[in-house]
Amino acid sequence: EEHLSADEDHAIKAVLITHNETSTGVRSDVPGVRAAIDHAGHPALLMVDAVSSLCAMDLLHDEWGVDVTITGSQKGLMLPPGLSFAAVSRKALDAHQNAELPRSYWDWSAMLTTNESGYFPYTPATNLLYEALKMLREEGRENTFKRHDRLAKATRAAVAAWELENFCLDASGFSSAQTTVKMPEGTDADALRKVILERFDMSLGSGLGKLKGDVFRIGHLGDVNELMIAGTLCGVEMGLGLAGVPHRPGGVRAALEVWSSEGGDA
Numbered sequence: 001e002e003h004l005s006a007d008e009d010h011a012i013k014a015v016l017i018t019h020n021e022t023s024t025g026v027r028s029d030v031p032g033v034r035a036a037i038d039h040a041g042h043p044a045l046l047m048v049d050a051v052s053s054l055c056a057m058d059l060l061h062d063e064w065g066v067d068v069t070i071t072g073s074q075k076g077l078m079l080p081p082g083l084s085f086a087a088v089s090r091k092a093l094d095a096h097q098n099a100e101l102p103r104s105y106w107d108w109s110a111m112l113t114t115n116e117s118g119y120f121p122y123t124p125a126t127n128l129l130y131e132a133l134k135m136l137r138e139e140g141r142e143n144t145f146k147r148h149d150r151l152a153k154a155t156r157a158a159v160a161a162w163e164l165e166n167f168c169l170d171a172s173g174f175s176s177a178q179t180t181v182k183m184p185e186g187t188d189a190d191a192l193r194k195v196i197l198e199r200f201d202m203s204l205g206s207g208l209g210k211l212k213g214d215v216f217r218i219g220h221l222g223d224v225n226e227l228m229i230a231g232t233l234c235g236v237e238m239g240l241g242l243a244g245v246p247h248r249p250g251g252v253r254a255a256l257e258v259w260s261s262e263g264g265d266a
Helices: 002-006 030-040 090-098 109-115 127-139 141-161 189-200 226-242 251-260
Strands: 014-018 045-049 068-072 084-088 178-182 215-219
Touching: 002 030, 014 030, 030 045, 045 090, 084 090, 127 141, 141 178, 141 226, 141 251, 189 215, 189 226, 215 226, 226 251
Parallel strands: 014 045, 045 068
Antiparallel strands: 068 084, 178 215
């Protein structure tokens, strides 16, 4: 907000935010960012990357005042990568219309024109998308979010029981899509991941950038249920022992207790 208030010439054209930060397992406060922009009285667009959050947690494009939301097919939509989607506000469309920056790939004109008649200018692989949407519709929007919350809550309980640390320390930022786990001092996350992959044929997410070797990531989004995540946590707990990582056994039991108490409601 401070930077926007100081930008009297409105050189800042947009504020970009990632709803679910995949490398850290932190969920960003999108409504809070919208409120900061409004409080500063700045005309910047609010653009949200929802690639790993869509269908795993609530995202209200219109109600939250988002101007551009982008997402992909390979996360909560449970599909192979290759499809991308954009929700665009009237304000963003006006900005697109008046922009003078040359562009080709990022030009919405062809899509907007062809969509008026219900078609695409290209040939997107939408066949599998219909099945994914059918699955989501059958489960129900709120039930989908609750399932992801239950899986995330149990995973966090397992991490705490192992006496390891969740990279996200603020409960308001906990992700329902994945959990990033910090390794104890002097241990290597990639060595742990190698042991688990070789012994149990299970692949955990690696630390990215500065976090490489310091964290591993447990995904719990998409077409997964309690039994599948329980198996994942079993693999992690066995791997921690085999890799000699200091921890306290009992993470799997802690997760099961979350699911068995009050239906595991988050």
